[in-house]
Structures are given as structure tokens and as C-alpha cells.
Amino acid sequence: MPKSVVAVPADIREIEGAIWHAAPNQYVSAALKVADVMSFIVPAFETGNEADAILDRVDGVLISGAVSNVHPSLYGREASEEDGPFDPGRDATSLPLIRRAIDRGIPLLAICRGIQELNVALGGTLASEIQEQPGIWDHRSPDVSDRDGKFAIRQPVIVEEGSCIARYLGTAGEVQVNSLHRQAISETAPRLQVEARAEDGTVEAVSVIDAKNFAVGVQWHPEYWAETDAPSRALFEAFGDAVRAYSARKATLEGAAA
Numbered sequence: 222m223p224k225s226v227v228a229v230p231a232d233i234r235e236i237e238g239a240i241w242h243a244a245p246n247q248y249v250s251a252a253l254k255v256a257d258v259m260s261f262i263v264p265a266f267e268t269g270n271e272a273d274a275i276l277d278r279v280d281g282v283l284i285s286g287a288v289s290n291v292h293p294s295l296y297g298r299e300a301s302e303e304d305g306p307f308d309p310g311r312d313a314t315s316l317p318l319i320r321r322a323i324d325r326g327i328p329l330l331a332i333c334r335g336i337q338e339l340n341v342a343l344g345g346t347l348a349s350e351i352q353e354q355p356g357i358w359d360h361r362s363p364d365v366s367d368r369d370g371k372f373a374i375r376q377p378v379i380v381e382e383g384s385c386i387a388r389y390l391g392t393a394g395e396v397q398v399n400s401l402h403r404q405a406i407s408e409t410a411p412r413l414q415v416e417a418r419a420e421d422g423t424v425e426a427v428s429v430i431d432a433k434n435f436a437v438g439v440q441w442h443p444e445y446w447a448e449t450d451a452p453s454r455a456l457f458e459a460f461g462d463a464v465r466a467y468s469a470r471k472a473t474l475e476g477a478a479a
């Protein structure tokens with residue numbers, strides 16, 4: 222059986238004056254080394270990507286984090302200075318992929334910006350600069366220069382007993398995670414179940430209600446320590462298992478139809 226493949230929407234980056242469609246290594250590396258699946262990085266075009274044509278060719282969807290924010294117009298709000306930077310190509314690629322993956326029962330793991338896109342894709346809203354709200358911690362990246370320091374595991378979240386995410390993490394209750402975000406879920410989409418929160422109430426994990434398959438989002442970054450942190454590893458292994466099971470079912474159905 223060939224190794225399964227997941228779609229990873231790219232970010233638009235400008236590098237040395239050229240526009241790149243790029244995905245950070247930490248996501249595709251965790252996919253390969255821990256979930257044991259290959260990644261197909263999807264160019265972040267504002268038009269031209271066809272979600273179903275992409276999904277016909279993969280067995281799962283992995284939505285990465287990004288410094289950019291979902292454009293507020295996608296959740297019914299005017300954009301303000303504090304809402305940027307934006308990446309309209311990423312928005313235009315990611316949100317349709319999320320919706321169609323859920324409709325089609327294709328495994329979906331959404332991380333950081335990904336959980337925010339998941340919430341917007343299903344009709345929820347986001348809050349910006351959450352650290353400025355009374356009682357909300359500073360969830361932004363630590364002010365350090367090294368990447369390991371930025372992604373250091375440093376904050377507890379409380380995972381609901383009996384939840385999907387608890388099953389995939391292999392644990393419930395207090396779980397230590399990293400945190401690098403300025404935005405968070407404000408109004409939770411009707412089809413999402415909140416399954417973990419920070420102690421300040423910030424939504425940290427959701428699952429899709431009545432999902433046909435693995436379909437969760439986390440606000441933290443399990444990919445970064447997926448090889449060494451037990452809950453992070455368990456989540457990526459569970460995602461890989463769901464992707465392979467989907468791939469096997471698809472092959473069986475295609476074989477039967479041939």
C-alpha cells in the first residue's frame with residue numbers, strides 16, 4: 222500500500238523579492254515522521270484551486286499555523302489595522318478545503334491558524350489581540366530569538382474528559398502545550414464542540430459535531446514536538462491512522478467500482 226498523502230495549504234511568502242507558496246517544515250516533517258503520511262503542499266491561489274479536485278487526490282487535510290490572520294470580511298467584520306497581516310490566497314484555498322473535507326468525511330487536522338479557519342469556515346468568528354481583553358493571558362509567542370524557545374511547552378489547557386481530542390491525545394484534564402497566537406475563537410461555529418480551554422477561557426481545541434471522520438482543531442502546536450511530546454505524538458499518530466483508514470476504504474470502493 223503506497224504511503225497516504227495529505228493536502229497542506231501553503232502560505233504566501235515573499236523571499237528575496239519573489240512570491241513563494243510555502244509551508245513550514247515542522248508541519249510536513251511531523252506528518253511524515255510521526256503520522257507517516259506524505260504532504261502535498263497546495264499553492265495558495267486566490268482563484269483557480271478546485272477543492273474537490275484536490276481532495277480526490279489526497280487522503281487527509283492538514284491545516285498549518287501561520288503568522289497571517291483570516292480576513293475579517295470572511296466572518297462579517299470590517300478589517301482594522303490590528304487584524305493583519307492577511308493572506309487572501311491562503312484563506313481562499315484553506316476554507317473551501319476545510320468545508321469539503323468535512324462534507325466528504327476526509328480526515329482533517331487544523332492547527333493554530335487552522336482552528337481559526339475551521340471556525341470561520343463553519344460560521345464562527347474570531348477575536349484579535351486577545352491579550353488586550355480583561356482576564357485573558359498573553360498567548361503570543363515568547364519574546365525569544367530561538368524557534369525552540371518560541372514553541373516551548375509552557376501553558377496548561379484543560380481537555381474535556383470523553384472528548385474526541387482527549388481520545389486522540391490519549392489523555393484528558395490538564396495538558397501542557399505551547400502557545401503562539403494573538404487571535405482566538407470568539408463565537409464558536411454551530412457545528413463545533415469546544416473540547417479544551419486555557420484557564421483564562423480561551424478556546425484551545427474543538428471537534429466537528431457529527432463528523433464522518435477525524436475532524437479536530439487545536440490552537441497550540443503539536444507538530445513542533447510531535448516526535449518527543451507524548452500527547453503531540455499521539456495526536457499525529459491518530460491523524461495518520463485515520464488517513465490510512467480513509468485511504469484503504471477509498472481503494473476498496475474504487476476497486477469495487479472498477
Ligand SMILES: N[C@@H](CCC(=O)NCCCC(=O)O)C(=O)O
Pocket residue numbers: 245285286287288289290332333334335401402403404405
Ligand atoms: N495568526 C494567528 C494564528 C497564529 C499561528 O498560527 N501561529 C503559528 C505561526 C507562528 C510562526 O510560525 O512563527 C494568530 O496570531 O492568532
